[in-house]
Amino acid sequence: MKSFIKKIWVITLNTFKEAVRDRILYSIVFFAFLILILSTIMDVVTIGQRAKIIQDMGLASISIFGALIAIFVGIGLVYKEIDKRTIFTIVSKPVTRYQFLLGKYFGLVLTILVEVLAMGTIFLALVYYTSGYINPRLFAAIGLTFLELMVICSVAVFFSSFSTPILSGMFTLGIYLIGHMTRDLYEFSAKLEGTFLAVILKILYYVFPNLDNFNIRAQVVHELPIDPKYFFYSVLYGLLYITLLLFVSSIIFTKRDFK
């Protein structure tokens, strides 16, 4: 068991190393830049509003920025190993294909974690600087955003286990966008009750990840109450979704040929 996890970890570390050496983390500098410009623009807004807007936009930026990186890095992750045929040597070593896939996934998650930690720190520093105080619920908001990004990572890994980067990129981006509208899908399907389209929309609602589950920005920024149960179910939902997707990816990946 220990060596089973250790082998996944070896691949995780190697994936993270690749991301670092490909200078992915430089994107943090971009984020810092972006958020600084944002806060300068905010100078025109009244003090009370400013704090709220900075919190809202900051959290949204972390989500969007993180998602872009997850998609950008994630889609090439597995494909590159196949394209450059490094997978050949991996398969000939005592590592199963699903260990490899999990290692890749966690390497991506580790990269995103470092991104989120850095972005979060910059963000919280800015919040503290502008309002002199940090709402502890911001940590929960960032935490759920990270979980959302973990889901996106699993979607990217899923597609890249059998498809090309361009297609994977389009699909993953599509799922990210639709994932933020699944509630609309559901409501829309309710209006069309009984039609064929309603069935399709319902299926889409259940297949696509409901990414809005991980979005508590409004509640945090406007100091609305959050039911702890909601938080718990969101975490559970995210973890289940990831597990399921990685499971399916592993099956596909184990069955396929590497050419």
Add this chain to the structure above:
Amino acid sequence: MTEKAVELKGVYKAFKTGFTMKKVEALNGVDLVINKGEVFGYLGPNGSGKTTTLKLIMGIIHLDKGEIKIMSKSPNDISIKEIIGFLPESPYFYDYLNAVEFLDFYARLFSIPKAIRRDKIRRLLKMVGLEKRAGESLRHFSRGMLQRIGIAQALINDPEIVFLDEPMSGLDPLGRAEVKEIIQGLKRDGKTVVFSSHILPDVEAIADRVGIIVNGKIRDVGDLDKLLSKRVSFVEVTVFGLDRDMLDPLKGKAKVKRILGDRIVLLVEGVENVDAVIDYIRFCEIGIESVEPIRMTLEELFLSETKGKSK
């Protein structure tokens, strides 16, 4: 009885390609046995199915029909990977790592303890002649250097069976000699080595046995000398001071290949005729300058095999 290291039975593999999903039969019923402790040369022209065979054995691709056993285990059995090593064809590796990191990565996949890893990596880098480039990123490695680090990678776990797909390609003459030396060293240590190639002298020098694959089918397996000598179909006899009309009695046994001044190069067809031809020349008291068996080159062998197939 010799133990089998690898056994293939009726292995069939087709690839679907292109828009039309046209089937390309890469392997068409391959039967092959590789014995423990031998150096096995896997020969065949381009596109004959060598790489496909090795990829199937490694579990990189899955077979359509047939059976593959490595030390009586399936290629999908993860435990078999502990005792094998593999060098892919024209390898390309993680170019963001340096040579030591690269080998360390693979060593960790075998759960080799740190102290042993360091020692082993140093030894392997020396073996493949890269000890001076240890800290350099693979991005800056030449093709031959990648080939060398690839060989080191294949040997990181002291494998019992080593599979090398064209290990000498991309190497200079010195490099080729070094690889031959490495393979012979492995044999001395009792390891089994399987390597593919289409270059005859490389195979001749080191292989105990060879298998020849053409168009996805094994055409011949055995001792290379025997495979080639089975097909020694010509002997060149060079004589001097022979009149052309004295050749008449040799009709059906030899013909003139070339005339160089007063020397004539005779081409004797079939080994069984050599005695008669030489006896006759000696009888005419004519000088023989040389008698030379013309061995078939691998290319001719491939050609004759290909023809044999289409028959």
